[in-house]
Amino acid sequence: MPGLELRSxxxxxxxxxxxxAVNLDLPAGKFISFLxxxxxxxxxxxxxxxxxxxxxxxxxxxxxxxxxxxPTHQRNIGMVFQSLALFPHLNVWNNITYGLRIRGMPQADxxxxxxxxxxxxxxxxxxERDIKQLSGGQRQRxxxxxxxxxxxxxxxxxxxxxxxxxxxxxxxxxxxxxxxxRLGITTIIVTHDQREAxxxxxxxxxxxxxxxxxxxxxLEIYRSxxxxxxxxxxGSSNLLDAQCVDPSTVRIGESEFSVPSVPEGARSGDAxxxxxxPEDVHVLPSGDTASNRLPGRVSFVRDVxxxxxxxxxxxxxxxISISAPKDRPEARPGDDVMVELPAxxxxxxxx
Amino acid sequence: xxxxxxxxxxxxxxxxAWPALMLGCFFLVPFAIMVVVSFFHRPESGVxxxxxxxxxxxxxxxFSPLFARHILITIEFAAVAAxxxxxxxxxxxxxxxxxxxxxxxxxxxxxxxxxxxxxxxxAYSWSVLLSRSAGISNFFVWLGLLAxxxxxxxxxxxxxxxxxxxxxxxxxxxxxxxxTRLDTEITEAARTLGASPLRTFFTVVVPMxxxxxxxxxxxxxxxxxxxxxxPQWLGRPQHWMFAILISDQALTRGNLPFASALxxxxxxxxxxxxxxxxxxxRRKIER
Numbered sequence: 337m338p339g340l341e342l343r344s345x346x347x348x349x350x351x352x353x354x355x356x357a358v359n360l361d362l363p364a365g366k367f368i369s370f371l372x373x374x375x376x377x378x379x380x381x382x383x384x385x386x387x388x389x390x391x392x393x394x395x396x397x398x399x400x401x402x403x404x405x406x407p408t409h410q411r412n413i414g415m416v417f418q419s420l421a422l423f424p425h426l427n428v429w430n431n432i433t434y435g436l437r438i439r440g441m442p443q444a445d446x447x448x449x450x451x452x453x454x455x456x457x458x459x460x461x462x463x464e465r466d467i468k469q470l471s472g473g474q475r476q477r478x479x480x481x482x483x484x485x486x487x488x489x490x491x492x493x494x495x496x497x498x499x500x501x502x503x504x505x506x507x508x509x510x511x512x513x514x515x516x517x518r519l520g521i522t523t524i525i526v527t528h529d530q531r532e533a534x535x536x537x538x539x540x541x542x543x544x545x546x547x548x549x550x551x552x553x554x555l556e557i558y559r560s561x562x563x564x565x566x567x568x569x570x571g572s573s574n575l576l577d578a579q580c581v582d583p584s585t586v587r588i589g590e591s592e593f594s595v596p597s598v599p600e601g602a603r604s605g606d607a608x609x610x611x612x613x614p615e616d617v618h619v620l621p622s623g624d625t626a627s628n629r630l631p632g633r634v635s636f637v638r639d640v641x642x643x644x645x646x647x648x649x650x651x652x653x654x655x656i657s658i659s660a661p662k663d664r665p666e667a668r669p670g671d672d673v674m675v676e677l678p679a680x681x682x683x684x685x686x687x
Numbered sequence: 688x689x690x691x692x693x694x695x696x697x698x699x700x701x702x703x704a705w706p707a708l709m710l711g712c713f714f715l716v717p718f719a720i721m722v723v724v725s726f727f728h729r730p731e732s733g734v735x736x737x738x739x740x741x742x743x744x745x746x747x748x749x750f751s752p753l754f755a756r757h758i759l760i761t762i763e764f765a766a767v768a769a770x771x772x773x774x775x776x777x778x779x780x781x782x783x784x785x786x787x788x789x790x791x792x793x794x795x796x797x798x799x800x801x802x803x804x805x806x807x808x809x810a811y812s813w814s815v816l817l818s819r820s821a822g823i824s825n826f827f828v829w830l831g832l833l834a835x836x837x838x839x840x841x842x843x844x845x846x847x848x849x850x851x852x853x854x855x856x857x858x859x860x861x862x863x864x865x866x867t868r869l870d871t872e873i874t875e876a877a878r879t880l881g882a883s884p885l886r887t888f889f890t891v892v893v894p895m896x897x898x899x900x901x902x903x904x905x906x907x908x909x910x911x912x913x914x915x916x917x918p919q920w921l922g923r924p925q926h927w928m929f930a931i932l933i934s935d936q937a938l939t940r941g942n943l944p945f946a947s948a949l950x951x952x953x954x955x956x957x958x959x960x961x962x963x964x965x966x967x968x969r970r971k972i973e974r
Contacts, residue, residue, distance in 0.1 A: 386875075386879060387878075388875050388878070388879075407878075407883075408875070408878040408879055409878045409879070409880075409881050409882055409883050409884075410881075411879075412881075413879055414879065414880075415875075415876065415879040417872040417875065417876055418872070419870055419872045421870065421872035421873045421875065421876035422876075423873065423876075423877075423891060423895070424895065425891075425894040425895050425897075434877070434880050434882075434890075435880035435881045435882075438880065438881045438882050438886060438890075439881060482876075482880070483879070485880075486880065486881065492879075
């Protein structure tokens, strides 16, 4: 089924480029996250899809139809805004069925539909309440119900959970995902929280400075980041400056490391970045030399209960290793150790 | 000791002394004098004189067709001019508040400039512009819109136009702060729900800013009730609003007790109308 396609879409605000030549092909019926730090252009991209901004160049194509010039109110999209943007002058059920009233649905039918939608977002019985009488989480649900009332082709959410406390946020993430799976609606959520993107999405679009860095399923993005930015932004990573030696070897300082591969077209002497997740860095007793290992010293130990973080210094390099409490290495600050970077866990990207 | 106990002694109450003094000297005392004078006796022949007394003569004079007519035209002018200024001013202010910062500031500076013009200058300028000899009708003739120059002043339309023109900057300044506070995401939400920009304006913007619109209308109504220069310059004697009548009694005819009584009556009517409007406005919001 054809979904949403962006063809070299750019958006400039005066001298500022918010979105630069973005090409995306997003399949229908999936849950997609636009993930990136603030100011990376992810919200602008969402607003371009909604028609709230007009692209400076490029096309937005929905279900094989060019909607670039179509005004927002004719696009049949449902959107949840960061501020939720509920209408303060209307009560809950009139908020939810605002779009249905615009379409001319009779009042009795609207009233019934509001009940169904509230049932769907698991907030029944608040039809007559004022928006001011609802808690943050309840408002969230009303905003979702309102956005879905018109059975839109696209469901867009602009950092909708950022105002909720951590516990409620996690509950809503799971619930949103279940709702999306049940309705099978193409959903795009904008977030700066990588955990949120990981738990909910089929597909993550990582953005930085107006450009798309990588598109892929959450695990793929986590396991094989395409750029140093993605590696750093998704979870924490050790980023080490490296030099290409041959297609399966890089040099870091004086030592050589075997790696699964180097970026396509990298030649001997090219500057690269070796990335490795902290949980993949192993700490072994000192003197246990082998390939892909280098000697170092523990500079700090941070025990956070669920995991133990070791801050390591290997000559010029600084590394972090994370392990579960039961695998905790026998090391204290100041101890000399051997640090292993297993070849299969190393991902080499261009610098 | 309770933390909420009332402050004792003179010092904690001193901050209230200044407004109390100002209100007392410049409002309460003159007002009391006016109330007392409105019951005084005025001898038949004595221009500008009155004698201490207590009589309802001046109040009973209201029940004449002349004053009824003038109070009605005053209310009509004030209501219609307030309505027109809000009708023109609200869309203007709202769309201005959606502009970028710079054009907004420029427009507001311009509006403040218009505001700094005195009513005399505004009324006089319009009496020239609406006249046959040098007015804008000559321009319309040149454009081919009119066959020959017309004289639009003095007249009902000219008064209304002058009052509305004078009110407009006030309307904008009263409504501007609330307009800028309206979150753009609210109107965007309406658009994603299928409302055209026009529908959004009438189903979201107007209802949300209704209290502001009402406030502006009431303030301008009260403000216009006291109009003096504009109806005198742009209107015929039958268009004279109540303030002109009061000044006529006080200054030309020297009947201070009657002028005081008229002022009292005028104030009572204005207050009653404001109370009515506020009540009607509130009902509209609750609905």
